[in-house]
Amino acid sequence: MVTEIIKKRKSIRRYNPNGTVTDAQLKQILEAAMHAPSACNTRPWEFTVIRNRKVLDKFVEFHSFAKMLKTAAAAIVVCALPDTQSGKSGEGMWQHDCGAATQNILLAATELGLGTCWCGLHPVTEYMEQTRRILNLSPDKVPFCIIAIGEPAEDFGGRGFYDEAKVTWVD
Amino acid sequence: MVTEIIKKRKSIRRYNPNGTVTDAQLKQILEAAMHAPSACNTRPWEFTVIRNRKVLDKFVEFHSFAKMLKTAAAAIVVCALPDTQSGKSGEGMWQHDCGAATQNILLAATELGLGTCWCGLHPVTEYMEQTRRILNLSPDKVPFCIIAIGEPAEDFGGRGFYDEAKVTWVD
Numbered sequence: 001m002v003t004e005i006i007k008k009r010k011s012i013r014r015y016n017p018n019g020t021v022t023d024a025q026l027k028q029i030l031e032a033a034m035h036a037p038s039a040c041n042t043r044p045w046e047f048t049v050i051r052n053r054k055v056l057d058k059f060v061e062f063h064s065f066a067k068m069l070k071t072a073a074a075a076i077v078v079c080a081l082p083d084t085q086s087g088k089s090g091e092g093m094w095q096h097d098c099g100a101a102t103q104n105i106l107l108a109a110t111e112l113g114l115g116t117c118w119c120g121l122h123p124v125t126e127y128m129e130q131t132r133r134i135l136n137l138s139p140d141k142v143p144f145c146i147i148a149i150g151e152p153a154e155d156f157g158g159r160g161f162y163d164e165a166k167v168t169w170v171d
Numbered sequence: 172m173v174t175e176i177i178k179k180r181k182s183i184r185r186y187n188p189n190g191t192v193t194d195a196q197l198k199q200i201l202e203a204a205m206h207a208p209s210a211c212n213t214r215p216w217e218f219t220v221i222r223n224r225k226v227l228d229k230f231v232e233f234h235s236f237a238k239m240l241k242t243a244a245a246a247i248v249v250c251a252l253p254d255t256q257s258g259k260s261g262e263g264m265w266q267h268d269c270g271a272a273t274q275n276i277l278l279a280a281t282e283l284g285l286g287t288c289w290c291g292l293h294p295v296t297e298y299m300e301q302t303r304r305i306l307n308l309s310p311d312k313v314p315f316c317i318i319a320i321g322e323p324a325e326d327f328g329g330r331g332f333y334d335e336a337k338v339t340w341v342d
Contacts, residue, residue, distance in 0.1 A: 002176045002282045006203045006275050030338060032177045035331030036274065037289050043337075050341040064260060089235060093291040096316060099270015100289075103207065104177050106271075107278070111173045118208050118271075120264040135341070145267060160206030166214075167201060170221040170306070 005110050010158045012115025012148070015071040019151025021051070025112055026074065029149070032108035033078075036100035039090025045101050045144075048077040048135055055134065059146060062130045066119040072150035077131060078102055079141040080122070095122070098144040105147055115152030120145050176281050181329045183286025183319070186242040190322025192222070196283055197245065200320070203279035204249075207271035210261025216272050216315075219248040219306055226305065230317060233301045237290040243321035248302060249273055250312040251293070266293070269315040276318055286323030291316050 026049055038044060050056055051074045060069050069075055078101060080094040106116045121127040121143040131143035197220055209215060221227055222245045231240050240246055249272060251265040277287045292298040292314040302314035 002173050002278045003199065003203050005173045006206045006279065009206070009208075011208055027333065028174065031331075031333040032174050034333055034337065035177045035180070035329050037180075037182055037277070039291055041330070043334075046337050046339070048339045048341060052341050055341050090291065092294040095266040096270050096273070096289070096291050096293075099267050100274040100277075102267070103271040103274040106208065107173045108177065118267070120210055120261065120267050122267075123263040135339075158206050159212070160202075162198065162202040162205055163214075166205065166217050168217070168219045168306075170219060170223050170226050 005107050007158050007160065008156045009106055009110045010156060011117045012152045012154060013068040013117055014153040015068065015073065015115060015150035016153045017071040019073045021074040021114060021149050025114065028112070029105050029108045032104040033101040036097060036104050038097035039085060039093035040088055042084045042088065042090055044081045044084040044094040044097055046079045046081060046141060048079065050075045050077065058134050063119060063127055066146060066148065068117050068148050072148035074149045076105060076147045076149065077135065078144045079137065080144045081140060082142060083140050102145055102147060109149055110156070114149055117148040118145055119148065176278050178329050178331065179327045180277055180281040181327060182288045183323045183325060184239040184288055185324040186239065186244065186286060186321035187324045188242040190244045192245040192285060192320050196285065199283065200276050200279045203275040204272040207268065207275050209268035210256060210264035211259055213255045213259065213261055215252045215255040215265040215268055217250045217252060217312060219250065221246045221248065229305050234290060234298055237317060237319065239288050239319050243319035245320045247276060247318045247320065248306065249315045249318070250308065251315045252311060253313060254311050273316055273318060280320055281327070285320055288319040289316055290319065
């Protein structure tokens with residue numbers, strides 16, 4: 001059930017430092033990401049999969065809320081490609097699209113028993129600049145977020161809830 | 172399987188005009204939305220559920236890509252509440268959060284056999300202003316998207332695919 005996985009997912013901040021994430025798992029996760037909807041089917045995204053410990057540690061150094069990367073086995077940086085939407089009716093909607101792709105990554109990983117934590121990069125200038133520098137990104141790519149992935153060392157169990165106060169009904 | 176639903180989902184643009192979406196279905200869908208992750212758990216979102224035909228038709232009039240609302244039984248407008256993140260470390264990340272909540276809406280609806288179509292509002296000024304006017308939204312709310320929901324009159328079957336050219340591996 002999708003809704004079970006949606007409710008089970010939570011941000012995992014403690015990982016087994018000896019855990020691994022395989023190529024096959026990552027490809028399954030990225031396939032889910034690339035099935036997200038996108039404005040006018042522009043697919044304005046790219047993914048950098050990082051398992052190199054030294055590179056993961058560089059993100060820990062500058063990102064205040066990505067300390068869990070210290071023990072995560074992998075991370076995926078989602079970059080947006082806003083230029084793919086220039087002049088089209090979907091212009092500027094790449095944040096919708098990258099958000100959808102990222103949520104698919106979290107859910108596909110949760111189904112595989114892997115923990116995840118979504119750490120935002122955009123629109124924090126410092127986070128984006130550091131990411132550009134570390135990954136040597138071309139200027140057309142906008143670092144959107146980095147997602148920690150690994151073998152969880154804490155239990156799943158989301159803390160979301162239905163809140164009627166957040167809903168207006170127009171019948 | 173989450174990944175099956177992720178792959179099955181596609182933007183549904185033809186609905187059975189006599190179809191219905193129940194309160195129970197909508198609450199299950201909104202519960203999924205509110206289980207999305209959010210920056211520093213700010214939950215910077217609100218949802219307006221529209222089943223009133225006259226109100227749905229108003230969106231058809233101004234939005235170039237929301238014509239399917241003419242036959243959809245319902246729609247959900249996702250609004251962001253950026254002020255909830257002001258001065259916090261999650262500041263400005265409400266687009267991540269609303270994107271995640273919207274993707275959960277699509278997946279939960281797909282699981283229920285309902286069709287959906289994600290129509291962006293932000294950052295198109297005209298779409299946001301028209302939505303504010305129709306729903307009489309207070310200035311602190313940012314219309315993010317409107318999602319058509321209804322009984323599909325076309326087959327599911329996503330057109331996403333894994334594209335290795337979109338992936339960089341840093342091992």
